[in-house]
Amino acid sequence: MQRLLTIMMLGAALVLSGCASKVDYGDAQGRETVNTDFGSTDLQMIAAKMVDDMLVFPPIVQLTQSRRPVVFVDSIKNKTTEHVDTESITDTIQSKLLNSGKFRFVDMTKVESVRQQLDYQSESGLVDPNTAAQMGRQIGAEFMMYGNFSSIVKREGSTKDVYYKFTLKLMNIQTGIIEWANEKEIRKTKTKSLFGL
Amino acid sequence: MSIFRPMMALLVALLLAACSASNMGQMAVDENGEMVTQVHSNNSLLASRLSIADLRQKKVGDLLYVQATLENGWKFRLDFQYKIKFFDADGFELEPEAQPWRQVVMAGRSMNSVKAIAPNPSAVQFEIWVQE
Numbered sequence: 001m002q003r004l005l006t007i008m009m010l011g012a013a014l015v016l017s018g019c020a021s022k023v024d025y026g027d028a029q030g031r032e033t034v035n036t037d038f039g040s041t042d043l044q045m046i047a048a049k050m051v052d053d054m055l056v057f058p059p060i061v062q063l064t065q066s067r068r069p070v071v072f073v074d075s076i077k078n079k080t081t082e083h084v085d086t087e088s089i090t091d092t093i094q095s096k097l098l099n100s101g102k103f104r105f106v107d108m109t110k111v112e113s114v115r116q117q118l119d120y121q122s123e124s125g126l127v128d129p130n131t132a133a134q135m136g137r138q139i140g141a142e143f144m145m146y147g148n149f150s151s152i153v154k155r156e157g158s159t160k161d162v163y164y165k166f167t168l169k170l171m172n173i174q175t176g177i178i179e180w181a182n183e184k185e186i187r188k189t190k191t192k193s194l195f196g197l
Numbered sequence: 198m199s200i201f202r203p204m205m206a207l208l209v210a211l212l213l214a215a216c217s218a219s220n221m222g223q224m225a226v227d228e229n230g231e232m233v234t235q236v237h238s239n240n241s242l243l244a245s246r247l248s249i250a251d252l253r254q255k256k257v258g259d260l261l262y263v264q265a266t267l268e269n270g271w272k273f274r275l276d277f278q279y280k281i282k283f284f285d286a287d288g289f290e291l292e293p294e295a296q297p298w299r300q301v302v303m304a305g306r307s308m309n310s311v312k313a314i315a316p317n318p319s320a321v322q323f324e325i326w327v328q329e
Contacts, residue, residue, distance in 0.1 A: 044297030045300065048296075055258075101317055
């Protein structure tokens with residue numbers, strides 16, 4: 001009887017310990033499957049696939065052999081039903097491409113700040129003219145990166161299926177020719193278990 | 198009384214299954230293109246089901262491009278993740294936080310190629326890690 005009591009207490013302790021709240025650090029690169037919504041794993045998989053494919057595409061390899069073309073990143077059109085920070089995806093892609101040493105980028109979101117700084121350096125009288133950055137010396141982007149992000153969501157009973165498609169393109173701004181394009185597809189399915197656990 | 202012993206054993210088994218450590222496979226190629234390490238695992242289950250059938254590398258421009266052909270020797274679907282780590286000539290890992298775990302789903306008794314390109318031209322070695 002005493003043994004039974006010990007086992008029951010042990011069981012109760014295990015159940016109660018499951019209710020304690022706890023904050024912990026996890027692997028930021030690890031798989032995240034909290035739900036079927038767009039998540040960190042999806043972002044990382046998309047960025048890795050796009051960068052890998054772009055850097056091994058023969059015309060791009062040839063293009064970046066002896067120079068580092070300048071690219072401007074346009075927005076990614078979010079056609080999904082979710083709120084997705086697509087700029088975060090392109091930021092990751094941009095960082096990887098920049099660190100590869102194959103491309104350089106211009107940041108169009110900072111044009112106004114740069115203009116203010118240039119005005120300050122040239123007009124305030126506080127900056128040594130020999131060290132002041134000059135107007136009209138920026139390098140124009142040769143390529144534009146842009147794309148779409150779409151999803152198809154289906155529900156049937158307790159099953160939810162989400163299909164994501166991310167498309168990225170690289171266009172030559174002068175000729176209008178798309179030099180490279182690729183897609184990444186992701187399918188996530190959620191099925192409720194019999195006991196809802 | 199006899200019912201409690203199997204119940205406790207089942208409970209322990211369930212707890213251990215929930216806490217199982219990542220399975221890791223590892224393979225590396227040195228700067229001469231020779232395989233220098235074999236597959237390691239801290240959990241024999243994934244290692245017994247998954248093997249590396251072929252390993253290739255080439256230079257794309259000045260970047261190291263690698264391909265591993267993985268073979269699922271199990272008759273059922275295998276759901277796992279892989280990560281390819283790149284190292285420079287001094288053995289320093291390149292951009293360790295920029296390499297994500299990539300999801301792979303393989304049908305039973307099938308082969309699948311996984312590829313990755315080095316984050317920058319200084320990569321000369323690589324390792325493939327897998328986990329469930």
